[in-house]
Amino acid sequence: MTTPQAPTSDELAALRERYHLERERRVRPDGAGQYRPTEAEFGYYAADPYVGDVAGREPLHDTVDVAVVGGGFGGILAGARMRQQGLERVRIVEIGGDFGGTWYWNRYPGIHCDVESHVYLPLLDETGYVPEWKYAPGEEIRRHAVRIAQKFDLYPDALFSTGVTSLTWDDPSEKWIVATDRGDAFRATYVVTATGTLSQPKLPGIPGIEDFKGHTFHTSRWDYGYTGGTADGGLTGLSEKRVGVVGTGATGIQVIPMLAEDAGHVYVFQRTPSTVDVRANRRTTAEDVGADHDGWARERRDNYLRIVSGEPAEEDLVADRWTMSAGLLEKLLPSFRRQGDRETFEAAYEAADAAKMNELRTRVEQTVADPDTAERLKPWYRYACKRPTFSDKYYPAFNRANVTLVDTADTHGIERVTEHGVVVGGTTYELDCLVFATGFSVGTSGILSGKLPVHGREGTQLLHAWARQGPRTLHGFTSNGFPNLIQMGSVQNASSVNYTHILDEQAVHAAALVAGAEAEGALVEPSREAEDDWITLLSKDAPDHEWFHAECTPGYYNGEGRGRPNGPRAYPYGAFAFHEFLKRWREESLGEILRARTPQQP
Structure with missing residues (x-):
């Protein structure tokens, strides 16, 4: 994949404007109030599916x-x-x-x-x-x-x-x-x-959610009794099913390709696309990671923490996309990086940020065949605005005929749920199963x-x-x-x-x-x-990150658009x-x- 060149000043100005417009499309007046706790009206979303009847016991007073x-x-x-x-x-x-x-x-x-x-x-x-x-x-x-x-x-x-x-x-x-x-x-x-x-676990407060007559569950309580299969796949129970997935964060990125392999049809309801970088997972051996002496794991994790914390390190032992992009984590995790002239630092930081985001958007273009779908999957915000994700299977899933991306940005999310499906933009998507990949509070x-x-x-x-x-x-x-x-x-x-x-x-x-x-x-x-x-x-010496997150697209990093105030946080x-x-x-x-x-x- 060709890495885009550093942006010019005019390109940076255009990016700022695009980021602002994309943020405004997604800001909701209810902020974090759009979610409801699972133990409220829908306690079954929080139930433990991995134990049967809990054995009784005498209370302890020891x-x-x-x-x-x-x-x-x-x-x-x-x-x-x-x-x-x-x-x-x-x-x-x-x-x-x-x-x-x-x-x-x-x-x-x-x-x-x-x-x-x-x-x-x-x-x-x-x-x-x-x-x-x-x-x-x-x-x-x-x-x-x-x-x-x-x-x-x-x-x-x-x-x-x-x-x-x-x-x-x-x-x-x-x-x-x-x-x-x-x-x-x-x-x-x-x-x-x-x-x-x-x-x-949290659920979106979508009107009518309790009316849905199909099968539904939260990803943290996956129902293999309904889907069949295991975490490795083989979800044979979905072979003829129309499955909707709400949420395209770190969980959705992993779930959606697996559903695409086995479900009759998958509808992905997206409010904001994630950044999806290369994962390149592989089996490893002890030799690969230097596990041949006492203390090897501590050395490796200390090295990793040094790099993602902005500390100097002679060698990058892990060498993955986290460490390669570590310089862009400063707006999320306080570090020693904020040194020298602030204006010069911010200018260099923004240029590096834009180059990385252009690289990630280029990856979408080069992987997703349909131009319209590719455009809707592009992340238009700065790197530290949302948690980065990593997958080599997510984008290719959208090249399958049985996967449909439904963008909900202009309707501020799903409008409502009916007995038989989900309504977005006046269109009803009929579903047999609705999966909430909406994460945790x-x-x-x-x-x-x-x-x-x-x-x-x-x-x-x-x-x-x-x-x-x-x-x-x-x-x-x-x-x-x-x-x-x-x-x-x-x-x-x-x-x-x-x-x-x-x-x-x-x-x-x-x-x-x-x-x-x-x-x-x-x-x-x-x-x-x-x-x-x-x-x-x-x-x-608390970092001034409030202005940065105030300009980000809504997400849990900035209180769903409400901001992330400075102060004695960390x-x-x-x-x-x-x-x-x-x-x-x-x-x-x-x-x-x-x-x-x-x-x-x-």
Whole structure:
């Protein structure tokens, strides 16, 4: 494929105008309100299809060392790192029927990770495992989650098919009371919340959605009983079916080619096209990835994180489209790239952005045979406006006679759903099956949404404490008034395209806090002054990205067009630098947040 040349000033001006027009076609007045939670009117979209009737059990009222809320990679890694620090009773509470989190729920056809598996899968050095594919299929990832849980003996105390309903600090005993939807009210010395950024599936609030008489489900609850087949394909149950797919993000990009192979006809309902870059997946060997010495996986993932965080690296060990386009991630992930004269930086950044987007639009033209379909599949926005996707099968799927692209930009999405199909532009597309590839409510954990109330000292609720001035934490983990509560996630922390690496570093930090408290017989709780200092640091060099995302096409990065305000959101110098910062802090200052326990009465 020929790579387009860098654009001229006139071409950049024309691009800005085109991007603005395409954004305006898609902005909706209801913003994120266009989605509804799956547990609202349509609870069956959120039900667990992988377990039968959940076995009854007696409620627990015992005491554990650590309670971990969430059994995805964050919770599993927290449990593993706690084990390494010598904690004996570690209880993970998970709403799903087994460990895995997102990878427990997502088992749709074609599912793979889009970050190289040799840096994405955590604890490879510790488990001695080398992934089979450069980009692992979902089942390999789920099995690895189970592998970690087994190695670190996390199953005996785990509670599955169980949701935590509240966390309450008990001052007299200086322990947390963990209540669940199965009547449990057990105590824990420490609580780690790892409820994830991809845990609540969302549905579009399309009028009439409840009237559809055909079969329907969300991709995170794939119904193989209806479609037949497996994640590898063979969906024979769809051979005569008309299938509609709503959503063309990272999930839709993988699902649609698989449906195209087996369904009678596939209608793809697209509001905004994704960028779809080369994937080039292949089987790998240990020799391919240098897995011939201890620590190989850590070296590889540290190298990857350096590059996507804007740090210098002598060699690119992964060398994929993420690392090749790493310079364009600055508007999404804070880094050290924002140095020198701002005007010069922004001009060079925009030119590189335009060249990359022109390359991606050229790929569409050279792959999709029908010019009209190709034009509607072209992404007209800047690279960091939406999460990049990767596939070598998506565009060719539109060359099949049984695949129809239905663009919904000018109608601001699907107009309505009837008993027999979907209406767009006054045309009804009759369907037998409607699949929602609409993803999750990104970053909306149970704590931040208020569904999991947390009550600290004197009954203060965490969200109420944050209501006036926003989140108050030290390093994103701990908060004054909430002793021995450690939060994992993206609030005032750091992030990266390889989020499992972030979670593992968070788990290491959480375990170090607990180990320090255990050694001193103390509580983990920062002072208000420590919180103030942290928020000041985050604010001081916070990147100015608000204007960039305000000009982006609507999506979850910018609140569906509402914008992405600046502020103390994340460590402003990048994830790699943040991990180095935390390591120094643990060595030099951990004792500053350890508070003496109240002497217990005999």
